[in-house]
Every structure is written in structure tokens, then in C-alpha cells.
Amino acid sequence: MNAVAVANAGAAEIAHNKPSVLPQDIAAVSASLATGWLAPGPEVAALEAAYVRLHGGGDACAVSSGSAALLIALKGAGIEPGDRVAAPTYVCTAVLNAIAGCGASPILLDVEEDSFNVSPAHISDMNERPKAAIVVHTYGAAADVAGIAAHCGVVIEDCCQSLGGRTAGGEMLGRRGQASVCSFYATKIMTGGHGGMVYAANGGIAAFARDYVMFDGRDDWKPRFNFQMTDFQAALVRRQLDRLSEIVARRRKLAADYRAALPAGYGVQAGLDGPLAMPYRFVVRAPDAAARDRLHKHLGAAGIRCIVPLERKELLHRLLGLDPLRFPNAERIVATTLSVPLYPALTEGEAVRIVDALSKAPAP
Numbered sequence: 001m002n003a004v005a006v007a008n009a010g011a012a013e014i015a016h017n018k019p020s021v022l023p024q025d026i027a028a029v030s031a032s033l034a035t036g037w038l039a040p041g042p043e044v045a046a047l048e049a050a051y052v053r054l055h056g057g058g059d060a061c062a063v064s065s066g067s068a069a070l071l072i073a074l075k076g077a078g079i080e081p082g083d084r085v086a087a088p089t090y091v092c093t094a095v096l097n098a099i100a101g102c103g104a105s106p107i108l109l110d111v112e113e114d115s116f117n118v119s120p121a122h123i124s125d126m127n128e129r130p131k132a133a134i135v136v137h138t139y140g141a142a143a144d145v146a147g148i149a150a151h152c153g154v155v156i157e158d159c160c161q162s163l164g165g166r167t168a169g170g171e172m173l174g175r176r177g178q179a180s181v182c183s184f185y186a187t188k189i190m191t192g193g194h195g196g197m198v199y200a201a202n203g204g205i206a207a208f209a210r211d212y213v214m215f216d217g218r219d220d221w222k223p224r225f226n227f228q229m230t231d232f233q234a235a236l237v238r239r240q241l242d243r244l245s246e247i248v249a250r251r252r253k254l255a256a257d258y259r260a261a262l263p264a265g266y267g268v269q270a271g272l273d274g275p276l277a278m279p280y281r282f283v284v285r286a287p288d289a290a291a292r293d294r295l296h297k298h299l300g301a302a303g304i305r306c307i308v309p310l311e312r313k314e315l316l317h318r319l320l321g322l323d324p325l326r327f328p329n330a331e332r333i334v335a336t337t338l339s340v341p342l343y344p345a346l347t348e349g350e351a352v353r354i355v356d357a358l359s360k361a362p363a364p
């Protein structure tokens, strides 16, 4: 055992992720359940209103997941069978599923090596103009939505990992695209177990979403689907939204402490160290795969569960059998990155252990 492992022998392993469910959250869910109203009701309406306030206007519709939110947003943007939708290869399959769910096909794009995001150049370099692009603010780092929108019909912002983040200019993410989506899955910034949101600064696609999920008791018929959120889920998400500024502040503090502890030779994902950033993950970039694996082993020995945040086999171009040589940056990112636990439910003692272990990481 190395020195760090000895120091931590007997200490419980620090989970890579853990939701923050406080006693007042549980009380709010219990109170919601006790009303006897479980279907979408006052808590869903209050959550939507709070979400709109956070974004300084617009309209929002709560749904059952981030995946559902993406599907509805694309449908609301008029994406139809045969359309082509641009998306990063470095993202989870929810994005691909939503495109396929519209009968459209994906145009996968490589990402920037420092921010892990698609840049306007990735779109302008294409030899076709996609009908829409899904722009992901990866791990909270703000992508250049305005720049991408200049080359593409419709932009849907995927804010599943960036809720509460702002651009360097101070604008809340999610307001630039025709719509933005968010997820309240168990490991996201805020959670209802499952859940999601469709938001539109100009209202349009959020109103479409509300119509789309309200399938029952209508006097007309067109394809709709039950993607509604329950009221007790909304009660949980709403209490977490109430303390979003604390959640973001805690994440910024942890990320700053980790960055300061990291020995020279390691890098971190760009775009997450400003005063307005929303670090959803703390992703270390090692110079090569061997150095990443050594760091992974070192932190594991210190009782800190780290993960490769997206593995090579999960890259969308790999899943679709496309030529990996067309996606060199994404290929390099999956080979050299490691995600270190970063979430408000970390205790002070756990945070100290992580900082200590990072400071003792082997030189890469």
C-alpha cells in the first residue's frame, strides 16, 4: 500500500456520485403525497414557475426525463423522418435516441479537445447544413450556442449537465436555443429520481411540450404521448431548485480546491473555472492513457471512486460503427480523462481526503 492508502485504511470508499436529499426534501415529498394528489398538479406548476423565474422569463414544461425532453424539443422544432440533426459524438446515447425517435438521422461531430464541446467550426466545416443541432454544455462547460446557431437552422440546448451555469457574459445557459432541455435523473445537478424540463425563452417549444404530454381528455387527436412528471417528484426537484445557488457555490468551491491540489502536468476540462461556471464534473486530463490509469489507481487506493466519465465504447461514432479517425479529439478525451467525485453531498472530511489524495498524485 502507498502512503495515501495506509492513511485511509478503514475509511469508507467515497462514492463517485451521490444525490443530495435533505430532511426538508423528504418532508416536502411526504407532504405532497399526503395531499392525495399524485398526478401533475400544484407542485409541477410551482416547479415550472420557479424554473422560468430562474431563467428570467420564457416558458417551461416538466416532463418525465431528459430523454423525453430532448425528443419533445426536436418534435417541437419540426424535426421529421428524413431530417438530419447534428450532435456531438462525445455524449450519452439519450441524444441519439431522441434523434432516432423523430425518425431523423444524426450527423455526428467531433468536439474540442479542451472543452469537450462542439464548436461553431465543427458545424461550419460540414458540407451540409443540418436542420437542427443538439448542443450539449458538457459537464457544465458553456458551448458557443450563438456561434453554432449561425450555421444551423435550429439549436436545441442540452442543459442536462449545466443547470445554473452561465456564459462568460453572464447569460443563463438554455436561453439561446429555440429550446433547452434538462434532466433530473438521480445523478444530475438536481434530482427527482427521474424527470426533465423543456424550456423555451420565447415560449414556443415549451407550449408545444405542454400540449404533447397532455394526451388525455382532448377534443382533437394528433400523436401525443404521456411523458408527464408526477407531483411528488416535482416536490423533490423544486426544493433542490430552491437551493440551486448553494449547490452551484459548493461545486465551484470543491472544483477550485481540487484544481489547486492537482500536481503540475495534469490538466482539467476548460470552461469550468470562471465565477459563473457550473462544474458538474471534475474531469482531470492526463497527458496520456498510462498516466490516466496511474492516477485512477492512486485515487482508488485512497478510497476514492473515480470513473472514466465516458468510455471509448460509448462514443456515439463507435456505437454507429463510423471511422474513429474522423473523431480524433473525442478519441483522445476518452483515453486520457478521469472524473473525480464532485457533488454537494460530499462531507467536509471526504472533500479533504480528495484534496489530499490529489495533491499526492504521481507526477504524470
Ligand SMILES: *Cc1c(COP(=O)(O)O)cnc(C)c1O
Residues within 6 Å of the ligand: 065, 066, 067, 068, 091, 092, 094, 095, 136, 158, 160, 161, 183, 184, 185, 194, 195, 196
Ligand atoms: C442525463 C442526460 C440526458 C438524458 O437524461 P435522462 O433524464 O437520463 O433521460 C441527456 N443528455 C445529457 C447531456 C445528459 O447528461
